[in-house]
């Protein structure tokens with residue numbers, strides 16, 4: 448809130464409390480849910496009205512829409528989620544990640560997903576900018592390296608838990624292998640690629656960080672993936688990285704496997720190999736192509 452008063456209308460209140468509009472009307476008429484009536488006869492609700500209702504009726508009305516509402520802050524997050532207020536949510540997730548408050552980060556991720564926002568949007572509009580912010584703060588010496596690790600790991604853990612509630616189709620024919628090259632530790636983007644593909648119905652083979660190139664041939668022979676996703680961020684040794692990418696793509700090509708690449712290393716290395724179908728820049732593109 449911090450100074451701004453938010454008024455909820457009946458529709459907001461219904462969504463936040465997980466009931467329909469006529470229940471809201473009934474509750475206000477019987478006085479169990481307080482509200483303000485405008486001159487035009489419309490009901491307006493303050494945060495305190497909803498909060499005190501939730502507090503008094505915790506047990507009776509636990510079926511709330513996005514997640515359990517225990518405090519005014521929960522109600523505010525729920526409201527921001529319903530409004531798709533990414534600016535607010537970004538700032539909030541950044542603050543919570545800096546104090547390693549996984550519960551609150553999780554509440555935003557789960558709330559957005561349960562609120563029908565596409566997974567790729569959560570990744571493109573919340574997770575990516577928040578991690579970039581963590582990086583800037585570290586670059587500007589406003590965070591120690593440990594704080595940077597704590598924040599990024601908290602986010603990574605919450606992404607992993609979010610996967611637990613993702614709807615996964617039953618019928619799965621395609622197989623995607625997800626890897627990073629042999630010197631790469633950054634695998635958060637690849638994890639997000641994994642989740643989006645899984646929600647699209649792919650079976651995922653995730654070798655993740657530091658995948659040794661010399662073991663990739665046997666992985667192809669054993670698991671026969673039809674797509675390969677490579678994520679690369681660390682470009683410290685360009686020549687070695689280029690060599691890794693070329694070798695991996697040769698193997699993929701020999702196994703009729705299409706390759707999709709992403710990550711900032713591809714700004715500086717060549718990705719013209721015939722096995723590479725596309726360089727992807729956003730998680731929306733992972734969902735689309």
Ligand code: B12
Pocket residue numbers: 574575578579580581582583586595596599603630631632633634635636637640676677678679680681682683707708709710711712727728729730733
């Ligand atoms: C978290 C983090 C780490 C964690 C990684 C944890 C993990 N499990 O991933 C740890 C602590 C391990 C780490 C280590 C290092 N890090 Co670091 N790290 C970061 C940080 C803060 C966030 C990275 C991240 O996940 N970003 C979020 C992703 C989603 O954003 P993105 O990488 O920009 O990706 C976008 C696209 O490229 C695309 N994308 C990326 N990959 C893919 C893949 C596919 C298939 C698709 C479709 C799309 C896609 O999706 C995103 C949407 O735009 C960044 C800061 C930053 N600006 O990103 C630094 C950063 C990436 N790290 C950096 C560095 C230098 C390092 C170290 C070398 C530090 C050191 N001296 O030890 C080591 C590298 C070690 C190694 N061998 O890899 C630099 C990289 C600079 C560069 N490219 O040369 C950055 C930019 C920080 C900085 N400003 O200097 N890091």
